[in-house]
Amino acid sequence: MLSPFENPIYVTRPLLPDLENVSGKLEEIWESKQVTNNGKQLTLLSKQLQEYLQAQHLSIFNNGTLALLLGLKALGLKGEVITTPFTFPATVQALDWNQLTPVFCDIDRKTLNIDANKIESLITENTSAILAVHVFGNPCETEKIQNIADKYGLKVIYDGAHAFGAKIGGNPISSYGDMTMFSFHATKLFNTVEGGALTFRDGELVRKLDLLKNFGLLNGEEVVLSGLNAKMNEIQAGIGLEVLKIVEEERKKRHRIKKTYEQHLAGIPGIRIITNLENEQSSYQYFVIEIDKNKFGRSRDWLQKKLTEYNVFTRKYFYPLCSEFDWYTHLESAQGKNLPVANKSVEQVLSLPFYGELELDSVTKICRIFQELHITQETVTQL
C-alpha cells in the first residue's frame, strides 16, 4: 500500500496573496477611515472586475447567495422558475426567499449542467424564468437555453458561482442570459474571502441593486424599497484587488494539474472526468470525476472513505440533490422518476483536490492510489 500523505490534502485551498501586500492595503484602508459603504477599494474592484469579466454592468455583494437572491428580486420574477436539482443549496434557496417555485429539470449526462433539451416540456403559464448553473465552471448550452427563453418570453439567469473567467468560443460567460451571478467565496478561483457579484444587461438594474443591497435607503432619508444589507466591505474589496493580480497564474497552475490528472487517470476503468463541451473554456474551478461502481470495482462512497486513510479529503459536490430537500417533496418535478440522470450522477460524483499549490507529484500519487484501489472485473466476480 502507498503511504498516506504526511499532511492532509483538501479538496481546495484559498488563493491568498502575499501577506505583505494585504498589509499594505490594510494600511491604506485604515488611513482613509472608510471601511465599508462604497469606499475606494470597492469602486476600484468594481471597475477591474467589470473589465476582467467583460461585463456590460456589474454589481458587487457580500456573498454570492445574496447577490443571486437580490438579482432575482430586482428582475421582479413571479411564479415558477425552471432550474437544476444538481447544484449547491444556495441556488434554490435564493428562489425560496423570493417566493418562487423551483421546477426541477434533469441534467445532461456529459456536463451535469441542466439538460437544455428537457426544459421546454416543463414550461407552463406560470413560468417566468430559467435559472441554470454553470456546474463546476463548465458552461451550459447557452444558445439553446436562450432560444427557448425567447420563444416563451422568459428571463435567463445563470448561477455562475463557479464560472469566473469561463468562456464560450472566446466570448465571456457574463455575456449570456439576462444576469449571471459569481461567487467570490474563499474556495473559489477568484475570492474576496466572502463575496459575490452580478453581471447583467439592463442598465436600469444598477440603481435598483444599489438600493436593494443597502436597505432600500435613498439619500439617507427615504426608504424606497424593501432591501437588506448585502454590501461588500473595504477589507474584502482590498483583498480582492490583490487576488485579481494572481488569478491568471493560478489558472495556469490549475491547467497543468488538470492535464496531470487526465494523463494518469486515463485507462483506469470506471472513471469518467466531467469536462466542458467543445468550443467552451472551463474556469478550472473544480476537478470532478464520476465513479462507475461496476467498472471500477468499488463504489464512490467506499472510495471517498478509503481516500481519507491516505489523508486525501475529497467532496461529493453536489450531494444530496436539491430536489431531495424536505420542502420540495410535494413537487412533481422533484420526483426521482423525473430526474433519472441527476439521481444517478449524484451517487457517482467526486471532487478531487484541485488548487494551484497542489504539487504535480501529489496529483500523480493520488492517481496511483486510484490505481491501487481499483479492482479488476475478475476480482469483482470472485468477491
Ligand code: T4K
Ligand atoms: N451557487 C453555487 C453553485 C455554489 O457552489 C455556491 C457556493 C453558491 C451558489 C453560493 O455562493 P456563496 O454565497 O458561498 O458566495 C463551499 C463554499 O462555502 C461555497 O461557497 C461553495 N458554493 C461550495 C461548493 O463549497 P463547503 O461547505 O463545501 O466548504 P468547506 O468549508 O467545507 O471548504 C471546503 C474545503 O476547502 C475544506 O475542506 C478546506 C478548504 N478550505 C475552506 C475554507 C472555507 C480552506 O482551506 N480554507 C478556508 O477558509 O462550501
